Amino acid sequence: MDVDTISRLLADPPDLPVRHGLPDILAAVRSQGVVVVQAPPGTGKTTLVPPAVASAVPGRVIVTQPRRIAARAAARRLAHLLGEPVGRTVGFSVRGESAVSATTRVEVVTTGVLVRRLQRDPELPGVGAVVLDEVHERHLVDDLALALLVDVRSNLRDDLVVVAMSATVEAERTAALLGGDEPAPVVAVAGSLFPVDEVWCPAPARTARTDERGVTPAFLDHVAATVRRALAERAGDVLVFVPGAGEVEGVARRLAGVDADVRPLHGRLPAREQDLALSIGARRRVVVSTAVAESSLTVPGVRLVVDAGLSREPRTDHRRGLAGLVTVGVSRAAAEQRAGRAGREGPGAVYRCWSAHDHARLVAHPQPEILTADLTAFALELACWGTPQGAGLALLDPPPAAAMAVAHATLVALGAVDADGHPTARGRAVSAVPADPRLGRALLDGAELVGSRRAAEVVALLSDDVRAPGGDLVAALRAMRRGGPPSSAWRSQVDRLRALVPAGSGATDLTDDLAVGLVVALAHPDRIARLRPGGSTYLMTSGTGAALAPGSALVGLPWLAVADADRGAGRRDATIRSAAPLDLDLAGVAAPALLQEQDVVAWSGGTVVARRTRRLGAIELASAPLAGPPPDLVVQAMREALARDGLGLLRWTEAATSLRRRLAFLHAALGEPWPDVADAALLADLDSWLGPDLRRPRDLARVDVAQALRRLLPWPAASRLDVLAPERITVPSGSSIRVDYSGDQPVLAVRLQEVFGWRATPRLADGRVPVLLHLLSPAGRPAAVTADLESFWRTGYPQVRAELRGRYPKHAWPDDPLLASPVRGVRR
Structure with missing residues (x-):
């Protein structure tokens, strides 16, 4: 190894702003072993x-990059400065490709490669330092790598140097995490950008940026x-930002004929085409790129940027069980x-495909992936590290509990972890x-069922998130097999995956259509879907509805294995992006745990309906009436019916309603031990009053509710029910009048003449609550309302007597009602 190559570079480094911060960075490395470099x-x-x-530092320096294309480009750039080929002093390792040697001092890797090395040997033998680049992007694997390195420094290697490089002001959070007891030093380096003019270019009115199918052609x-x-107005190469590989190809096609070389740039391209996009050519260039060129790549010659204002970010819909990339507006x-x-x-210019008004409404920063992404692979890495759920790890943000619970359940279903979260x-x-753990399961099991080559071919398609034309994944596979530029990276991935499983022929009698469907179903058993009867939409085993895009060749197939589906904004059903044919037998092979035969007893149409069903998850395969259903299921069905439809399912007789109102009055007036008989309380405590009736299967409308309510009466206080809250009260005339307990205060409605001689208002609940007397005229209409009878005789009665004696002359209207005899009928 030429030990002087790095020294010569540092003795006369390129005129880049970071050179002024190198002394402080090296001082922190030597004194504390950790440092955060904040630089745009x-x-x-x-x-x-x-x-x-x-x-x-002695040993190799590992440098991480979030993407393969960035890792290769960074290694090539540094090797060029050293005047060497890649693989000597500077090398790289990415999935499926490596250029390193025994003389390599600096190795650029993707963050995923680093995590795998840490999992194999956490001590990282031969490595003296790790430089984590672009940590501000907050990819899930970057957060994980940072946490694992902090754990390694704390427990295994306090000599391991860790440098975190960030382009944003959140460097302080990273420093606090990385330093442990004392925050790591932060070395800030100012940028030296030339001025950039802003040109606002909003789309024409009524041009939607996206619809349910993605970015619109318009x-x-x-x-x-x-x-x-931009090409016409200004000089320089143009860098165009669009959200995904499909949009890269779409814009590149639309630029056919421009006086410039149009170069696509995204992660699926072969390395030769990526290098072509990153190299200055003989003519002016238009580089149409995904977010890969946002911060981690240098694209020389660029003086103009055209920004579509969109990005693709992971989102997970836990309610529907769907996860994937969605197109969203870019952050500021x-x-x-x-x-x-x-x-x-x-000096340059940025042409933004939105307005200044819309720019002000953009979110400040993208959300960290740990808060929005599917966490299944992340949870498996934590389990294999020995920290299920991430307990004790220094994560910038804790993973959401709900998302981790879903990830744990998925891993348990795959047989990847046990109930406690430890890896099997x-x-x-x-x-x-x-690849994602679901795809790992599909590769391992699929190799035995369809052969290692076909399983690897399908998993390679799924791992690269290939968008199949019309949603037909089998057609996409055939296109890849035919060859062409997009297929070279896929073939390399197929070879790598095949090497991970034993060679096997699998089921040779399966067509490619069904073989693809079976591998997809092994990866996503919750997305096996059957055509709904009499419709064009599908029901997945997870219970989520799904629909194919119009015109898809798969429309009408009875069974599908869905590889990719999104939430379908504004729609009830998810939209199927890619799928393959399947049949019932293979669905059972892929998802045996979802095959269930169960007795279903439910309340329907006013009665208990019992059926024996066979289901694949949420999909009902067969059903037949069930004679003599188990009593416990009958009870459960009636409970569910009452919880869903309320107590109105019961027959509330006058006696039952009266008793309930009296108990409610005593509960309000006296509290315990008198029970709460509101709907919520009764439904929450069905066993204590309705239990015996539910255990005797019958029509709910035939239950004696009054008798059931009496089970709630507290003993021995129940013996005083008729004293504390009498159903009727005898008035001076001898009549027994029913008390109305339906309001806030008990009401006794009685003819005025029947209470002559009654000096005081009756009181209930041990004298705590006076009865509200509705004193009626001879015609039965209210003449007065009072809860103070003694006061009424003094002040109210004279006025009532004056108003009614002329209207009802045949009735008694004595001057002194306290001395008069009460009467029921007419008495002068």
């Missing part, structure tokens, strides 16, 4: 910090038109980083597959 894109931190660290037309405008922070690409080499032997095998 374009300051040269990826180029100069790793060799500077290599000059200060908006891609607008992006391409904006690129043509990302928009500023994209614009900065135009000002690295000289199968889980470690699944973890060794460089």
Whole structure:
């Protein structure tokens, strides 16, 4: 190894802003072993910090990048500065490709490669330092790598140097986490961007950016038109930002014929085409890129940026059991980083495909993936590290409990972890597959069922998130097999996956259609779907509805294995993005745990209906009437009916209603031991009063509710029910009048003449509550209302007597009602 190559570079480094911060960075490395470098894109931190660290520590320096294309480009850039080929002093390792040697001092890897090395050997033998680049992007694997390295420094290797590099002001949080007891030093490096003009280019009125199928063709037309405008108005190469590989190809096609070389740039392209996009050519270039060029790549020659204002981020719908990438508006922070690409080499301009008004409403920062993404793979990594649920790990944000619960349940169903979250032997095998755990399971099991090659082919398609035309994944597989530029990376992935499983022929009698469907179903048993009767939509085993895009060749197939579905904004059913044919027998092979035969007893149409059903998850396969249903299921059905439809299912006789009202009155007036008989209380305590009736299957309307309520009467206080809250009260005339307990206060409605001689208002509940007397005229209409009879005779009666004696002359209207005899009928 030429030990002087790095020293020569550092002795006369390129004129990049970060060179001024190198002394402080190296001082922190030597004194504390940790440091956070805060520097905006374009300051040269990826180029100069790793060799500077290599000059200060023994062993290899590992540098992480969030994407394969960025790792290769960073290694190539540094090797060029050293005047060497890649693989000597500077090398790289990404999934499926590596260029390193025994002389390599600086190795650039994707963060996923680093995590796998940590899982294999946490001590990282031969490694002196790890430089985590672009930690501000908050990818899930980046958060995990940072937490694992902090754990390694705390428990295994306090000599391991860790440098975290961030482009945002959140560096302080990273420093607090990385330093442990004392925050790591933060070295801030100012940027030196040239001025960048803002040009607002909103789409024409009524042009939607996205719909249920993704980015609209009309908006891609607008992006391409904006690129043509930028080419005409200003000099320099153009960098165009769109959300995904499909949009890259769409805009590139629309730019056919422009006086420039149009170069697509995204992670699925072969390395040769990626290198072509990152190299200055003989002609002006238009580089159409995903977010891969946002901060972690240098694209030389760019003086103009055209930003579509969209990004693709992970989202998980736990209610529907759907996870995937969704297209969302870009954040202000990302928009500023994209614009900065135009000002690295000289004054430039950014053409934004939205208005200044819309810009002010953008979110400040994208959400960390740990808060929005599916956490199944993350949870398996935690389990294999020995920290189920992440207990004790230094994570920038704790994972949401609900998302972790879903991830744990998924891993248990895959047989990857036990009930306590510890990995099984199968889980470690699944973890060794460089893909989502569901795809790892599909590869391992699918190889035995359809052969290792076909299983690897399908898993490679799924791991690259291939969007199949018309949603037909089998057609996408056949297109890949035919060859062409997009298939080379896929073939390499197929070979890598095949090497992970034993060679096997699998079921040779399965067609490719069904073989693809079976592998997809193994990966996503919760997305096996059957066509709904008499409709064009599907029901998945998870219970979620789904629909194919119009015109798909799969429309009408009775069974599908759905590989990708999104939430279908504004729609009841999810939208199927890719799927393959399946049949019932293979569905049972892929998801045996979902096959159930159960007795279903439910309340329907006013009675208990019992059926024996066979189901695949939420999909009912067969059903037949069940004679003599088990009593416990009958009780459960009646309970569920009452909880759903309320106590109105019972027959409330006058006696039952009266008793309930009297008990409610005593509960309000005296409290315990008199029971609460409101709907919520009765439904919450069905056993104590309705239990015996539910255990004798019958029509709910035949239950004697009054008798059931009497089970709630407290003893021995129940013996005083008729004293504390009498159903009737005898008045001076001898009549027994029913008390109305339906209101806030008990009411006794009685003819005025029947209470002559009654001096005081009767009181109930041990004298605590006076009865509200409704004193009626001879015609039965209220003449007066009082809860103070003594006061009424003095002040109210004379007025009532004056008003009614002329109207009812045949009735008694004595001057002194306290001395008069009460009468029921007419008496002069």
